[in-house]
Amino acid sequence: MKSSYINSHVILALCIMYLGVWCFGEPDYNDVAPMEEVEKTALYSAIQGFVGHWWNGSDLYPDPCGWTPIQGVSCDLFDGLWYVTALSIGPIQDNSLDCAPNVEFRPQLFELKHLKSLNFFKCFVSPHKHPVTIPGKNWEKLAGNLETLEFRSNAGLIGKVPTSFGSLIRLQSLVLLENGLVGELPTNVGNLTKLKRLVLAANWFYGRIPDNFGGLNELLILDLSRNLLSGSLPLTFGGLTSLLKLDLSNNQLEGNLPTVMGYLKNLTLLDLRKNRFSGGLTKSLQEMYSLEEMALSDNPIGGDLQGLEWHSLQNLVVLDLSNMGLAGEIPESITELKRLRFLGLSGNKLTGNLSPKLATLPCVSALYLNGNNLTGELKFSEWFYGKMGRRFGAWNNPNLCYPAGLMPTGHAPYGVKPCQQEVTSLEANTNSKLGEGNFDQNSHFMVSSGFSINIIDGFRWVFLVQVFMMIQLFNCFLESNL
Template sequence: MGRDQLQPRQEGRRYFAAFSGTSGVHLTVPCQPHRLAATQPVRQLAVLSGGLPPELVRSSSILVLDVSFNSLTGGLAELPSSTAETPMQVLNISSNQFTGRFPSTSWEVMKSLVTLNASNNSFSGQIPATYCLSAPSFAVLELSFNQFSGNIPRGLNNCTMLKMLAAGYNHLSGTFSEEIFNVTSLEHLSLPSNQLQGSLHGISKLTNMVTLDLGGNDISGNIPEAIGDLNRLEELHLDYNIMSGELPAALSNCTNIITIDLRTNHFSGELTKVNFSNMSNLKKIDLLYNSFTGTIPESIYSCSRLIALRLSGNKLDGQLSPRISNLKYLAFLSLGINSFTNITNALHILKISRNLATLFIGNNFKGELMPDDDIIDGFDNLHALDIQGCQLSGKIPLWISRLANLNMLLLNNNQLTGPIPGWINSLSHLFFMDVSNNNLTGEIPLNLTEMPMLKSTGDATQFDLVFQLPVYNCPLLQYRVVTSVPTVLNLSHNYFTGVIPPQIGQLKELGVLDFSFNKLSGQIPKSIGNIINLLLLDLSNNHLMGAIPGALDNLHFLGAFNVSDNDLEGPVPSGGQFNTFGASSFDGNTHLCGPMLIHKCGSAQAPPTTILSTKQINYKVPFGIAFSAFFVVGVLYDQIVLSRYFRCIY
């Protein structure tokens, strides 16, 4: 090997291991992360760099070659036609930085090849179709997370031993090949996030199928009754396609199924057609954003192992059944954007679900009264509660104060009245609070500035809930753990009065602070400059006066800023993030001056403004933000990506 090939670099947490001998596996480079015990001294681990020497690939003695999880670069060269047959059975080059087209003839000398894993690289071009012609025992082809394009290769029906075909997250296109349905040995078919078209007719031939993942494509048509022939099926992922029709009754025959993910399609009809009680192993059902009608089928409550149920974004109605309490392991329940009724009944039923950690029931119960019932207790493990968009009347209820583990509270877009209750800071783990678009009154309570998780994260990992299903907000940002959600305090579009308390600067962990569209007065506190992690600050449409504090220039991560339609005066701070904000951030403050405004500092008077005040614009939709990463190693943070934030959550 040349010095430029397979050179270990002392970086990262990988290791190189080589084993030689006269039989068995002659070279193995597992390079997997190595976890050290806390009592062991930390040592640096090597990462391989350079190219992959062709001598290794055409070796006459190597059975298994695994160089995964390194930083190998370059392409894979075609082996000469004169290359002798190799005994290699496993080739794993995944998670490197390989580029270029994939070899098409090299595999002809690998007649013993069983497994090929080239996932998580940057290979391009078409996927070759020669594996099975050369290697009759070929069983595993893993090419996910590359840049392959073109059609699924023809000739797959020659792969009589193929058990796994995975090529998700590429650029594959064309019609979903009928030849795949002839590979009856397939157990795992994973082609998500491509541009494949076609339908599932012909699926009945894949009777050995355990995992079927075609999510994120353009698959159309319905789920055929033949799905019931796949009695070994455990995972069904057809999310983000354009499928339609009713769910077939034969789906009940998939008695081994564990996960059903059909979110974001055009399915319709009543769910009662499927007998879920036959699916004793079912753990997750995700039917988000379809057009299902009727009530929740009672048979779902027989799925005793169910841990996650999402029916949001459909046309379901009725009341929640008491039988849902049979789901002892239910941790994630999302029923938002339907037409369910009787919120008091729903909460009384759900309060005994001791494992329930995520409850999203917003955009239901239209015009009902927010239950303020001391009998509503329980919810011992609840971390996220969404009751937004219901137009509920009443006050922020006392029973919420007993949700000791609550991290997220969304009560926005209701008709709640009265003040923010004084017990709010007793929710010691709360870091996301949105009560915007209500009729709340009173001053901003000092207790709000004492919220522990907004002052300091403390041991946040102790409460780091993993969502059983990915949680989305309206711009389709996705969150897997609750503490990856940004910290938010949103009181906008209410009737709060008085001043912004200077103690607000104690909330140093805040990412979003939105007090817009209220009746606040006084000055902008200088202490807001202490909230150094702030990404969005919106104080627009109030009665604030005085200067914009120069201390706000300390907010180096601030990506969105709005103080329009107040009575502010003096110069706009210069430098830092303030150089990135346009005139619209300051509209309606005729006594402000600055380089981005019509009125430059030092001019005699402000010329008449021709820009419409934001009060004249339909600005009822909250100002928002989508969050990009702060840092990539060695690269400075540039700018926060602006979008709307958490208008809805599912």
């Protein structure tokens, strides 16, 4: 009875749904909000400039923001009409719009007045056959809304950054990554005070870092790596107090590390590898309490490790100080960095013994100390060597050794020699005299084994006494049995 009651309700619901479709018909696609004709014309022309004349959007109904949108185009409603807010060109997804071999920036691109995000990925790929430059004009037309501008992996994008980028006052993210751009860094980028991310990496930029980059106090990420930048770091960098990541690696920067680095209290990544910095490690580095990764390798910085209170940097996970000309001993305070996973100190001039506490770091998985002047005996456990394998690097320390008898060869530290056991021997002096005569053969053997002359006389005397006592005991035994 209950089952038939449920079935009747299901049938009733299906009938209501059928009657609704029969009465009201299918959805009216004409109710979709339209796109302003001027906006659609500008978008189609801009896209054609990048993908080719073959594309006209004729298969899109009723427009790019309707039922069949373009991959890479996003829209939003303004006063009941669709407007483009984001445009991404390039093979970001399988059905994205791919660029034609010969592309062009058409002026209609700058008529998309509500555009917030503009991205180009692997769009301009041929620097020799079809080089492309960024237009120098009209960027001010997008200044009212544009927040993100990115050119990524465009080998065919050459020339300089246009000065008109300085008009994009609402810009929060400017990414010019892995392109063929040249010239000095545009100083007017330092006027974009809303920037939170500035990535100009892997181009051919040269010259000094502009002082006014230090005025971008809302900046969270600054990446100028893999360029040809030179000169010293601006002292204005102390104003980047919101910065989380600073990557200036693979350039030709030089001079001392400025003390203002200590003002970057929120920094989690500091990467200055492969530059020409010198003058030792500034003590202000220990004030960067939030640091998780510090990479200063391949700089002729020099100095030692003793001047810093390493225990202040309790958040460090990666510490790479290889090939820096560091001298002196490794301070034991480094062993207090409990989160440390990677420690690179190879290729320096470090001396002294290694603290056994290095092996007690709970998270360490790579420890490279090779290519130094470390001395003494390694006092790490067999378990430690087995866990680390080749990720424990101590080779090329000529005076460093490990106790060979305490572990099997398979777990010995790679490239480190076993310690030599000291064996001392006293050579016999064949010209020595005992009384008036020379040693006999047995006496010579005992002396060559390390026994002195007086010890030999003592042995003879004890032997005679023992013989006499044995005779006396034998006589007593005979008398008692008679």
